[in-house]
Amino acid sequence: MKRIVEHVIAIPGARHGHLSDAVRERIEQMVLRGDIEAGERINELRLAGRLKVSRGPVREALRSLERAGLLVAIPNRGMFVRRLELEEALHLYDVRAGLARVAARLAALRASAKQLKRLQALFQRMQQACAAREVAAFNHWNSAFHAELMETSCNPRLIAMSESVRNELQLYLGKGVVGPAQLRKSQAEHRVVLAAIERGDAEGAGAALEAHVLSGKQRMLDYLGSRGEGIRAARLAP
């Protein structure tokens, strides 16, 4: 199946920084939004034409995204949107869980009064969405909560890596696999995390957030199991 018309979305002429950075951001968006589906090959010339730039910056951008794990390069064949196998997604969940533990631990140690208040406010938003069974709203505030928590860790490298892993995982499943049923459970886990942060319990917060991520991993497995997929690889889950 092929689109007949290729939309041209040129990159603004006047800008700051590298052209390849703007290109990278565009392609990253396309990949994460699912405009280009997993496994699909990326045509340099066509992409360059759509963005109204040359192939040089495009190749640099693709190389960067390859290192980020969003694309894979096959010599003389080109760049492909990475197709994440279940096995790899599980591996990434484990990494994510480890990073989350560190983040929560640091957040509990370093949270300022203002940051704590923001976390509590976001928790309340989730609470409301949870009560109203509004999955979309819950996901939105959930993302904000996790982002704020990361910010609270005051560790830029940790934030960047978590974001990177999160992006890669998004390759596997377009959006979160949280059905209305698991909202309460997820929110209960958030409560434990927040409570630990509030009382400055670093280890508790770390363990709680790590458990929350691993719970999400299990949710994904259950979801796939209910669809009959990926049962083979389930043994990889600790």
Place this chain on the structure above:
Amino acid sequence: MKRIVEHVIAIPGARHGHLSDAVRERIEQMVLRGDIEAGERINELRLAGRLKVSRGPVREALRSLERAGLLVAIPNRGMFVRRLELEEALHLYDVRAGLARVAARLAALRASAKQLKRLQALFQRMQQACAAREVAAFNHWNSAFHAELMETSCNPRLIAMSESVRNELQLYLGKGVVGPAQLRKSQAEHRVVLAAIERGDAEGAGAALEAHVLSGKQRMLDYLGSRGEGIRAARLAP
């Protein structure tokens, strides 16, 4: 101070895969081996000349290394070898510790008999080096031990990220800061890790290896403190 003669180390003509990959590996080596010192600017044209390639592949390689955190790009000024501040090194140690915990936990769960034997053998090598006060040998087997442990985790993404963080940290201090004095302490921590893995104690192994990394972080701080540097940022250590 400038080198008068620039050694030409051309890249072999016949090879598999991308030319830019070979270039990237070369530059990565140069940076990690300290051939190009931190903060130094990288001249694309000269580098391309030394490697007997054009600037295109060089730029792609540099872009990849930028994403890996080894270089920083300043628009219209070029690429610089990243100068790691103490603060950032401490952040990276925290990330590394979190990844190490996950790795050890998984290793304890998944270690095969053969892998366990290899870990024990490497531990014995370290033991010998420790008794003989041979720092260089200890560092060598120490690296091998940690690498084998990572391998045992059976999580490729975790291994790659740990390696990446390790490389970045190497930017800060050329080699490990382990003096003969701390060999015994480090080895004692190894013993705890190995013992936990041997008895399949996942949480114990995770906690032990994390503690080991954080102990290394503290070692670095002590080392710097004894040289009068970086006392200002010491408050960042949890």
Place this chain on the structure above:
DNA sequence: GCGGTTAGAATTGTCAACAATATGAAGCGG
């Protein structure tokens, strides 16, 4: 002598053309 200004050189950013390789279809023999 010193600060600001301004050409010139050096370097990065971008592009378009050329070479090498893979893809796919047509033709051929079995």
Place this chain on the structure above:
DNA sequence: CCGCTTCATATTGTTGACAATTCTAACCGC
């Protein structure tokens, strides 16, 4: 009808050249 070969096409890999920007240093007025 199926598999193999061959050739045309499309796409990636690489290069050198040109444009834009920054750095250097000589120059000028004070």
